[in-house]
Amino acid sequence: MKNNTDKEYLRIVKDILDNGKVKKDRTGTGTKSIFGTEMRINMSEGFPLLTSKKMYTKGIIHELIWFLNGDTNIKYLVDNNCNIWNGDAYRYYSQKCSANSSEWNEWMRDNGDGTLSMYTKDEFIEKIKSDQEFCDKWGDLGPIYGSQWRSWTAYDHHNGIAEPTYKPVDQISNLINDLKNNPDSRRLMVTAWNPAELSEMALPPCHYGFQCYTFEMELHERQAVWSKSINKHDTYADKMTHEMLDAVDAPKRKLTLMWNQRSIDTFLGLPYNITSYAILLMLIAREVNMVPHELIYKGGDTHLYLNHIEQAKEQIG
Numbered sequence: 001m002k003n004n005t006d007k008e009y010l011r012i013v014k015d016i017l018d019n020g021k022v023k024k025d026r027t028g029t030g031t032k033s034i035f036g037t038e039m040r041i042n043m044s045e046g047f048p049l050l051t052s053k054k055m056y057t058k059g060i061i062h063e064l065i066w067f068l069n070g071d072t073n074i075k076y077l078v079d080n081n082c083n084i085w086n087g088d089a090y091r092y093y094s095q096k097c098s099a100n101s102s103e104w105n106e107w108m109r110d111n112g113d114g115t116l117s118m119y120t121k122d123e124f125i126e127k128i129k130s131d132q133e134f135c136d137k138w139g140d141l142g143p144i145y146g147s148q149w150r151s152w153t154a155y156d157h158h159n160g161i162a163e164p165t166y167k168p169v170d171q172i173s174n175l176i177n178d179l180k181n182n183p184d185s186r187r188l189m190v191t192a193w194n195p196a197e198l199s200e201m202a203l204p205p206c207h208y209g210f211q212c213y214t215f216e217m218e219l220h221e222r223q224a225v226w227s228k229s230i231n232k233h234d235t236y237a238d239k240m241t242h243e244m245l246d247a248v249d250a251p252k253r254k255l256t257l258m259w260n261q262r263s264i265d266t267f268l269g270l271p272y273n274i275t276s277y278a279i280l281l282m283l284i285a286r287e288v289n290m291v292p293h294e295l296i297y298k299g300g301d302t303h304l305y306l307n308h309i310e311q312a313k314e315q316i317g
Contacts, residue, residue, distance in 0.1 A: 003045035005274065006052050012037050013266060013312050016304050023303070033303035037264070041278070043292040048278045050271045052315050059084060060275045068172065068283075070150030073139040078128055084272075085141060088202040089128070090121045093138045107137065141202035148192040148205070179212060179288040183253055188212040207273055210259040210280075214290060216252055225291055226250040254293035257281040261299045267308040267315075273297070 020032035041048045049055055059082040066076055074085050097104045097118045108116040109123070119127060127134045143153075151168035171190040178185050189212075192205040217225070222245050227237035229250070246252075259277050264270050278295050285292045304312050 005048035030306040031303035037299040039297040041295040255290040256294040258296035
């Protein structure tokens with residue numbers, strides 16, 4: 001069964017093309033932008049992978065694993081041929097080494113003639129792969145998603161002085177625990193937007209938080225889910241009661257995930273975000289024995305870079 005992901009995504013692309021305002025941006029490229037977009041995807045209608053453009057699904061999966069592992073160093077990504085964050089790491093390296101400070105000389109290439117120069121981007125990535133000391137120094141992107149999701153720095157107040165504790169907050173573990181034990185909570189949230197640490201991040205979070213919502217299924221819904229899970233579509237499942245379904249540990253609830261994004265590169269980034277959060281929803285649902293229901297996206301500055309305009313028009317067809 002095919003869901004409406006392409007239709008919803010292309011609706012947003014067309015809205016930008018028709019109604020977007022041209023704005024400046026930090027890259028100097030320029031964008032066409034609208035503000036406030038939303039997309040709702042019914043997960044029961046099929047996995048939301050765009051078919052109107054080529055998708056690097058393996059890279060998306062590796063990035064999500066990277067986040068969930070709490071990792072912030074690009075070594076794992078480059079070792080798995082996922083280059084999503086290479087540019088951010090290299091940009092930070094370039095900014096430091098172009099400052100003409102002797103502090104950074106040891107991290108530059110010796111040209112053999114008494115001069116030093118920065119490594120090219122390709123050389124930089126090779127150094128990340130092969131030189132552990134270099135990797136530790138320049139591969140880390142600061143306290144970005146993985147750090148905030150799995151080890152948000154908690155503060156303990158003693159005599160009016162805030163000091164970091166030695167027990168960071170694992171938001172993902174807390175979310176799983178709450179979904180299992182308090183599924184009707186309105187606090188089923190994970191956030192990556194930590195104002196105290198934004199300046200230490202290679203890039204402040206674009207998709208800055210997500211929230212989960214669950215509800216109990218009707219008997220006929222549980223019966224249908226159970227029937228599908230055992231690959232049987234006969235009348236037996238229709239005769240099962242809630243008690244019988246509980247006895248076989250059939251799911252009781254459906255799970256919805258809504259993520260919020262402050263800045264959306266609609267041509268390159270949003271398709272990846274949709275796939276990544278769909279996988280995350282499925283992983284969480286499996287962990288807490290629930291059924292994926294809806295995937296909801298809510299966006300702020302939703303834009304197309306000006307050098308993607310013609311490609312976006314071609315994608316719409």
